Amino acid sequence: MSRALLSLGSNLGDREQHLRQAVRALSPFVQRVSGVYETPPWGDADQPAYLNAVLIVEDPEASPYEWLERAHRAEADAERVRDPERRFGPRTLDVDVIAVWDADGRPVLSDDPELTLPHPRAHLRAFVLRPWHDLEPAAELPGHPPITDLLAVPGLADDLAAMTPRPDLALEFKA
Ligand SMILES: Nc1ncnc2c1ncn2[C@@H]1O[C@H](COP(=O)(O)OP(=O)(O)OP(=O)(O)O)[C@@H](O)[C@H]1O
Numbered sequence: 001m002s003r004a005l006l007s008l009g010s011n012l013g014d015r016e017q018h019l020r021q022a023v024r025a026l027s028p029f030v031q032r033v034s035g036v037y038e039t040p041p042w043g044d045a046d047q048p049a050y051l052n053a054v055l056i057v058e059d060p061e062a063s064p065y066e067w068l069e070r071a072h073r074a075e076a077d078a079e080r081v082r083d084p085e086r087r088f089g090p091r092t093l094d095v096d097v098i099a100v101w102d103a104d105g106r107p108v109l110s111d112d113p114e115l116t117l118p119h120p121r122a123h124l125r126a127f128v129l130r131p132w133h134d135l136e137p138a139a140e141l142p143g144h145p146p147i148t149d150l151l152a153v154p155g156l157a158d159d160l161a162a163m164t165p166r167p168d169l170a171l172e173f174k175a
Pocket residue numbers: 068082087088089094095096097098112113114115116117118119120121
């Protein structure tokens with residue numbers, strides 16, 4: 001299994017630093033880093049705005065579960081605390097595995113609750129699709145229409161309009 005799209009989000013503490021630290025931790029595998037967006041909270045309105053970005057990562061040796069482990073390790077490094085009362089509540093760092101493709105470029109599909117692929121809510125999230133679209137305009141979330149079409153869906157288009165690019169926060173990365 002070789003390629004994955006990971007999303008990064010932070011809305012607690014030093015948000016920029018949390019994203020930077022995640023990119024650093026994943027740097028051996030990072031192929032591309034999107035720009036950073038300031039985004040209104042999705043799914044639970046009563047919390048601060050997020051910084052969001054996505055990464056394209058590659059590792060011929062990594063299984064899909066290894067991407068999840070790496071995501072969880074980065075969250076733990078940011079001392080993320082889970083609040084069972086707030087499913088979509090605030091956090092220092094969220095790293096989600098949005099999609100994984102195998103060595104032949106075929107999408108990996110999974111309905112395992114521990115690792116569902118593609119991520120079951122990614123198609124509803126402008127904060128994932130917009131930065132991904134910036135990197136790969138023709139991308140498709142497996143099982144869904146092209147992301148350009150998803151971004152035009154009314155609810156999502158409203159979320160898209162509410163996102164602010166933050167070029168001042170470009171995440172440093174050297175391949
Ligand atoms: N594609 C996926 N990426 C990340 N976690 C996943 C995925 N599919 C299932 N999970 C599981 O979801 C559980 C909850 O993850 P997490 O706490 O990051 O959710 P959340 O960030 O609150 O919500 P969301 O996943 O909607 O962003 C994790 O224990 C993880 O095993």
